[in-house]
Amino acid sequence: xxxLRNATLRLLFTSQALYWACSIIGxxxxxxxxxxxxxxxxxxxxxxxxLVLGSLLSVQPLSMFMQxxxxxxxxxxxALFGIAGGLVAMAGVLLGSFAVxxxxxxxxxxxxxxxxxxxxxxxxxxAAHQKGRAAACVVGGGLFxxxxxxxxxxxxxxxxxxxxxxxxxxxxxLAALGWLVVSRLPEGxxxxxxxxxxxxxxxxxxxxxxxxxxxxxxxxxxxxxxVMNATPLAMDFCGFSAGAAAQVIQWHVVGMFLxxxxxxxxxxxxxxRRVAVVGALCLVTSAGLALSGLSxxxxxxxxxxxxxxxxxxxxxxxxxLGDTHTPEERGQAQALMELSNGGVAATMSFASxxxxxxxxxxxxxVAMLPLLALALGVLAAGGRRMAREA
Numbered sequence: 001x002x003x004l005r006n007a008t009l010r011l012l013f014t015s016q017a018l019y020w021a022c023s024i025i026g027x028x029x030x031x032x033x034x035x036x037x038x039x040x041x042x043x044x045x046x047x048x049x050x051l052v053l054g055s056l057l058s059v060q061p062l063s064m065f066m067q068x069x070x071x072x073x074x075x076x077x078x079a080l081f082g083i084a085g086g087l088v089a090m091a092g093v094l095l096g097s098f099a100v101x102x103x104x105x106x107x108x109x110x111x112x113x114x115x116x117x118x119x120x121x122x123x124x125x126x127a128a129h130q131k132g133r134a135a136a137c138v139v140g141g142g143l144f145x146x147x148x149x150x151x152x153x154x155x156x157x158x159x160x161x162x163x164x165x166x167x168x169x170x171x172x173x174l175a176a177l178g179w180l181v182v183s184r185l186p187e188g189x190x191x192x193x194x195x196x197x198x199x200x201x202x203x204x205x206x207x208x209x210x211x212x213x214x215x216x217x218x219x220x221x222x223x224x225x226x227v228m229n230a231t232p233l234a235m236d237f238c239g240f241s242a243g244a245a246a247q248v249i250q251w252h253v254v255g256m257f258l259x260x261x262x263x264x265x266x267x268x269x270x271x272x273r274r275v276a277v278v279g280a281l282c283l284v285t286s287a288g289l290a291l292s293g294l295s296x297x298x299x300x301x302x303x304x305x306x307x308x309x310x311x312x313x314x315x316x317x318x319x320x321l322g323d324t325h326t327p328e329e330r331g332q333a334q335a336l337m338e339l340s341n342g343g344v345a346a347t348m349s350f351a352s353x354x355x356x357x358x359x360x361x362x363x364x365x366v367a368m369l370p371l372l373a374l375a376l377g378v379l380a381a382g383g384r385r386m387a388r389e390a
Contacts, residue, residue: 006125007186008186009125009126011182012118012121012122012125012138012141012185013137015075015115015118015141015178016118016139016140016141017141017142018145018174018177018178018181019111019112019118019174019175020149020253021145021152021174022086022171022175023112024146024150024153024253025149025152025153025156025167025170025171026048026105026108026171027048027229027232027249028153028154028232028245028246028249029153029157029167030048030051030105031044031047031233032236033047033093033164034046034047034098034101035233035236037092037096037097037101038098045229045349045350045352046102046350047098047105048229048349048352049346050106050109051108051112052109052112052342052345052346052348052349053109053346053349053350054085054106054110054112055109055110055113055345055346056113056339056346057109058078058081058109058113058114059338060339062074062077062078062110062114062117063331063334063335063338066117067331070187071121071187072185072187075114075117075118075121075182076179076182076183077114078113078115079114079176079178080175080179081108081109081111081114082110082111082171082172082175082178082179083175083176083179084107085104085105085108085109085111085171085172085175086108086168086169086172086173086175087169088100088104089104089105089108090166090169091104092104093163094160094162094165104168108171113342116341119134119138119139119318120318121185122137122138123135123322130268131322132264132315133265133268134264135264135267135315135318136265136315137260137264139260139311140257140260141257142253142256142260143254146250146253146254146256150247150249150250150253152170153167153246156169201332201333201335201339204325204336208381209324211378212320212381213317213321213324213337214321214336214340215374215378215379216276216280216316216317216375216379217314217316217337217340217341218337218341218344219280219371219374220283220312220375221344222345222371223283223348223368223371224256224307224309224310225345225349225352226348226349226352226368227290227364227368228249228303228306229348229349230352230355230356230361230364231252232245232249233356233357234356235248237361238294240296244296247300248300248303249303251300251303253307254304254307255303255304255305255306255308255311256307256308256310256311257307257311259308259312260311263275267319272315272316272317272319272320272323273316273320275312275316276316276320277376277379279308279309279313279316280313280372280375281309282312283305283309283310283313283368283372284369284372285305286303286305286309286365287302289301289302290362290365321333
């Protein structure tokens with residue numbers, strides 16, 4: 001198995017598992033903490049939105065930092081922000097301060113930004129015919145997180161005298177372990193990105209095939225963030241317990257990473273475009289299930305398919321991106337995709353709290369359908385353009 005043979009992939013796989021353990025704790029509890037600390041209900045998901053904003057603001061600086069100092073230094077810096085963010089968020093909970101709590105989640109966003117480069121580092125550590133499996137191996141690290149992080153989030157929320165404070169201490173500890181793991185990356189295993197700027201990114205985005213890869217990945221990522229952030233609140237409105245919400249989120253995260261066991265091989269064999277279409281169809285099915293009712297089973301099945309669709313679209317988009325640029329353009333292209341993902345995710349995170357309190361759960365799921373149709377149209381146009389050029 002590729003993961004067992006490649007030491008760099010093993011380190012990146014472990015780093016991804018530790019990051020997603022932090023993320024799952026945050027997904028499960030942050031909107032609930034926000035609802036308790038926020039001065040107005042509409043701000044309940046603001047801490048999660050600020051986490052995404054922190055990721056968005058740090059994508060380009062991290063990329064430039066890694067161009068000068070290498071992947072390992074950049075990934076270690078991101079983990080340090082994860083440690084600091086967990087401790088500051090814990091202080092916000094202890095002090096009952098919504099502002100301090102928001103500062104903590106903003107810092108954790110930098111850790112999230114750095115974790116986005118794990119799968120690109122994996123592509124750089126293998127041969128061309130193994131890129132789909134390499135990306136899937138690293139993304140699949142989240143599957144381990146899906147198994148132990150939800151129980152950890154429930155245990156840690158009451159580990160300290162102040163409810164929820166222990167969960168953010170757990171985030172800081174997991175980020176510290178992540179720092180230790182990425183510190184073992186060999187510099188040669190995660191090579192530096194090429195120099196560039198926003199003008200180079202605009203030129204890249206003018207390419208139909210590259211634009212299709214970016215739009216497809218950003219759509220899947222943004223819709224996943226929108227619905228995932230709204231799910232615990234929707235279940236709370238429906239009278240479900242925090243434990244029930246944690247179980248649904250756990251299966252959502254299993255869905256996010258279980259397809260990685262086969263998605264990479266499918267991309268390498270049948271191509272990223274076909275896999276991306278299957279991922280979009282999973283999201284359509286997820287929306288249909290959510291619209292069919294409000295039972296626990298419907299929440300769980302819808303969330304599982306939401307995660308599966310995200311996985312297929314991200315792995316397919318990542319490998320499609322690699323086919324649309326030269327090695328010298330790698331840094332700009334990767335930063336462009338991460339900026340797009342972060343920008344859409346930030347918008348969806350900010351909108352999530354207002355939408356669930358305003359238009360409701362049904363409208364959120366209906367809104368998925370035209371956005372997915374648009375992404376599939378862009379993907380088809382990019383494919384036709386490539387075929388004509390060939």
